Amino acid sequence: MLVLGISGLDKSASVKREMLPGLDWREQRLVQGLDSAAALVSEDGVLAASAQERHDGDKGTGAFPADAVEACLRMAGVTLDDVDFVAHGFRYERSPAFARDAFARRWFDEVYDPRVQREVLRAYRPDQDWERKFVPVRHHLAHAASAYHLSGFRDATVLVADGMGETESTSVLTGDGPDLRFARTYPVSASLGILYSVVTQYLGFLPGMDEYKVMGLAPYGDAARFADVAEHLVRRTAGGRLAVPVLAHDKSPTERETHRGAIRRLEELFGPARHPEAPVESRHMDVAATLQRRLEESLLDVLRTARAEDGAASRDLCMAGGVALNCTANGAIARSGLFDRVFVQPAAGDDGTALGAALWQLRRHVPAPPTAMTMPYWGEEFGPADLDAALGALGPGHRVRRLPEEELTREVSSLIRGGRVVAWFQGRMEFGPRALGNRSILADPTAPGMRAHLNTVVKQREEFRPFAPAVLAEQAHTYFEVDPAREAMYRHMLFTAQVRPEWRAELPSVTHVDGSARVQTVDRSSAPLFWRLIRRVGDDSGIPMVVNTSFNLRGQPIVRTPGEAVATFARSTLDALALGDRLVTRVEDAGTGAVGHG
CATH class of the missing domain: 3.90.870.20 (Carbamoyltransferase, C-terminal domain)
Structure with missing residues (x-):
């Protein structure tokens, strides 16, 4: 069986520009569905995978990955006619949340609706039976599958943490043989990934792209300086839950799309936001250190709760989602003693959901336990x-x-x-x-x-x-x-x-x-x-x-x-x-x- 996976939301950036003209270049990056990619898998393993940005030069693009798809097919020596399914790393469904205002309705109708993805595919290749071939996969399930099915672990606890999936921002799943099941999810209002991106923006960097700069800046700072306000970033609540109070300050649809309310709150807590061209000061380093410490503590809280309350018995952990690219937090988890082995799928961001969606669909039809990947050398080679x-x-x-x-x-x-x-x-x-x-x-x-x-x-x-x-x-x-x-x-x-x-x-x-x-x-x-x-x-x-x-x-x-x-x-x-x-x-x-x- 051949399954092609894709990631990205082709119309996300353009619809946002139309809805909110005049946004600055950093606010335009605050959209769902960037990092588009393609991956091709079969019973023999991962045959090919490629990010669209490597083809069109648009770093982090969310455009439909036509070039990446063609490259994967070319590397495998097959055509789209040979592909059994095309799996996409999102599965949005119409809900009351998309009826609350005109912004939300338009996002669903023009970006999120699986019908839109089929239209994009039909425009790409009108000769294919997309009603049969196209399979939308829940975003965090795609992330989880990308790590678990390549881990080689017989069973595992799986942590997915990113900005957001369809309705969740952090998920804990259990993997057993070929199966993955959700054990606990955390809502978008408690998103550690969005918080990290908003603070990235506050510090003058590009959200959704430059979070690793904040991670690299954090060791220069002193987290103790802002210890008295750290709970305004992330707060533990009853039942092992998390709250991100800063995000509650985004009141209007425009603020939810730009996080201007959250930025204002950060300025109240930490002082004026840094201009992108301004020098990096010690205060900025201390903010980065505070954020990084809070992230690490929160992830460890989630994992302790998973082991104590959610019945996560496995001593092996898989991680995926954009937050799993935070190497410092990963190191803290590995040293925590909670798990014997920790595996992070190297394309842990949204490009990896192309791989995960394909693996999830493959294992639905061809059940098999996880196999251990080696190096992700799945791209093109030249003679x-x-x-x-x-x-x-x-x-x-x-x-x-x-x-x-x-x-x-x-x-x-x-x-x-x-x-x-x-x-x-x-x-x-x-x-x-x-x-x-x-x-x-x-x-x-x-x-x-x-x-x-x-x-x-x-x-x-x-x-x-x-x-x-x-x-x-x-x-x-x-x-x-x-x-x-x-x-x-x-x-x-x-x-x-x-x-x-x-x-x-x-x-x-x-x-x-x-x-x-x-x-x-x-x-x-x-x-x-x-x-x-x-x-x-x-x-x-x-x-x-x-x-x-x-x-x-x-x-x-x-x-x-x-x-x-x-x-x-x-x-x-x-x-x-x-x-x-x-x-x-x-x-x-x-x-x-x-x-x-x-």
Whole structure:
């Protein structure tokens, strides 16, 4: 059986612009149904998956993922006629909530109604029987399925936390064999995801996109400064419930669409909102720290309640939803002792609901227990002709060499050890927001100035943001407080761990201000070429580790094609590009641009 999953709500952004013209660019992002993607699954597993933003260049787009669908079909060597079902990661139903005002009615009639999704599909391919093929899937069920069915756990507690599904913002489910069942849900009025996005907006960042900036900013702050008002963000209530009082200040339809009421309340609690171009002050750091602590405490409360009151007996936990991309909170949950194993599906945001909707529909018809995924290398791969065509567009001033693998890894290791920054484009593209060694920028974690260089010169982003270390799996425990028995948990760069104190001074470019790092362990069997490169770096430097960040520049999705890789390299300050077995360097003074070791 072939099932195609899709995510996104094609008309969401345009309907909001029509209903509320004149919104600022950040308020326009406050819509349901962004991060559209496609995924194709069968009894053999995940065949292909791709986010639409990687095709059209519109970061976080919610447009119908036509290009991603075509790419998935092409990768699998099938056509849409071969597909049995197309599953969508939303299942809205008409309810009294959609009759309360003109805004709500229009949202349902023009965006949420499954009829609208069928119309979009008919416009895309009018030759298909969409009444039979199209299957809407409840949003949190799609999130849950994306994690549980790829966990390899026989049974599990499943936590889904995001901005909102159809009517819920946080859900606890139980997985048993092929089955998933809801145990508890929390309403949208108690949304931890919306709260985090609103505070992201208050701090001058882009909601629905820049929450990871707030997460990175939080360790610089002091959560104790605002401890007396923290309950205005999240408050525990009877029966293990949560309340988010700030959201109650959105009174009118316009305020519910923009959260201006909540922003005003945040200004009453914490002072004026930060302008996007204003400096980041200590107060902003303290707000971020307060929010992050409250999020972690709230998620742990939800999970303790699940174990104590909802009968969640499994000691294995799966997580999905946008909040599950908060690596610091994930690390706190992993260290809590509540669960023996924790698995976060790497495309935990709404792009992952394409995958989850497809898996849920597949398992309805072909029941099977969960299987353990390895790396999400489910995107496109390109051949020698594609690489050569892309390199043909390079202008003068570049040297291109085709190298055997051993020589390529030796040369790249030498560049990294010499303080250079290397773009690494190999194999199939990753699915999800993390570059996991196939579309990456790599550098030396021991170079004292490397973090600042990458942030300000290469990636052109805020100086406070941390970078992740990619380390050989078998040696991760040497440098980080990672239990070797739980090493696999860190392979998708979704948990923080503490850098061991004796190594913090040696690893300045990956050690955050609080001593943490967002670790990626690299396993020989699941990422063999990346593993061999890091091993070579270890042979040359004594530390088998690299800085690993995504191959893109500010505002750009991660590169997908060789052409994008070459064009991005050409307009960047990157020192070298490893494009398959081709190594591209700039014909400049060899002493220019290197970041030394101090």
